Amino acid sequence: MKPYLFLLAALVPGVTPAAAQCLLCAQESTAISTARKGEMPLRIEIETRLDMGRIAVGAMGGEVEVDPVSGARRLRGDVVDLGGFALSGTVSVRGEPGAEVRVILPASVDLESGRGRTARVTGLVTDLGAAPRLGPDGRLQFRFGGRLQVAALDDGDYRGRIPVTVEYQ
Template sequence: MSKGVELRLFLGLALLAATPSGASAQCLLCGASESAKTTAGRGGQTPLHVEVETQLDMGRVAAGSGGGEVAIDPVTGVRRVSGDVRDLGGFALTGVVTVRGEPGAEVRVFLPATVDLESGTGATARVVGLATDLGAAPRLGIDGRLQFRFGGRLQVTGSADGDYRGRIPVTVEYQ
């Protein structure tokens, strides 16, 4: 591995809860200790309430000049590094989101294809392959609650170090 640089990543979440009619609300994270919350509903149904329980955190890695990827599996929570990347330890965490709404209702959850992150120095990195641990047709439980985890792959290069942050829009709709 050539000269490595330290890369620490913390991903925030921007949440969208929307209905097919287009009603939506957005919450921008104000701080790491606050939960992100948003609600939206459609006529006659309990409004959706979306809360971030845990932010996605890729942990600490060092990237050589060849770059590589850091992946967090949404089902197992396992962090894997590939390419010219070395795991420096620390805690890697899947993102955890709780949705509350109409008991038994089927919902759709959408994550973007890519998310660009930025460090305090203006350097950028990209997260791709965002995925959840949800099945094909997720439903709120009889208590009106659904909790899911998500992960993704961070593409890194050895060109810049720092804490990379970004917002991941999570869209939840009644089916």
Template sequence: MRLFLCLALFALPSAATAQCLLCAPDATKGTASTRQAETPLRIDVETQLDMGRVAVGAMGGTIEVDPVSGARRLGGDVVDLGGFSLTGTVTVRGAPGAEVRVILPATIELEGGNGRRARVTGLATDLAAAPRLGPDGRLQFRFGGRLQIAALDDGDYRGRIPVTVEYQ
């Protein structure tokens, strides 16, 4: 017997922060911090992470959405029910050329009907090691993750992913 599972994860921008002006060790960094403080970061969620529709059998399984390729991989006793999955897409705006740090949580709890819960782990982005805002003050990135599904656990699961972006 297979049960239907539908998942949607909503990225939720959290407060973007800038460096403390009083914490700058030298005047050069203080100038950069001042420029960045004058241009606050803005985070816009363009696309929500959606792992799609699947059926889960008695052995349970996993769904993984790759942030680079956008491909969805199913593992274990999970069957694709059609439709498509989406990587999450976030746009950050701020000081042109500024280096930023993007922070995603290690784990997200999803809630379904009848008090059921599921967990997404392994949230990852397609960002380079030291991301910077472009000359236009804009940076767009995609993110994905991995969902472990318990045996015969059906429902429509939803959750929020806090996305934090800080000037470096």
């Protein structure tokens, strides 16, 4: 029998809107940005946190990927699914009706366990098209996913913040 260690990864998005005060430590997952003259401020709310679910990691390590469109979880390498719900993250944006916006996610984010170990999330992507716009009601909702890379026999409850930046084009 292969040795496996338990891993739980929940990613809590941090909200970093354009030209706004950093609110990563705020209790709520909501932020308001300043806007250019004539534009409404952008309001960003995290509806659902990205959650990779529960896995066991073996001697070779591996990765878990959550697809932003379907929310499906794919395992690669020496990992075993222990159940739980994998969820893609969901973000709601409100602002100037019909305005084009740009959504920026980091290339990677390091997560930490209570024991000081780290795991990295890469490949953060959204389900948005090339030129997203707020709807006629001034709203836009999108989902995002990514890949969690876990080292061999690394265990823990990994958590971190993903800065989500939304700005007018």
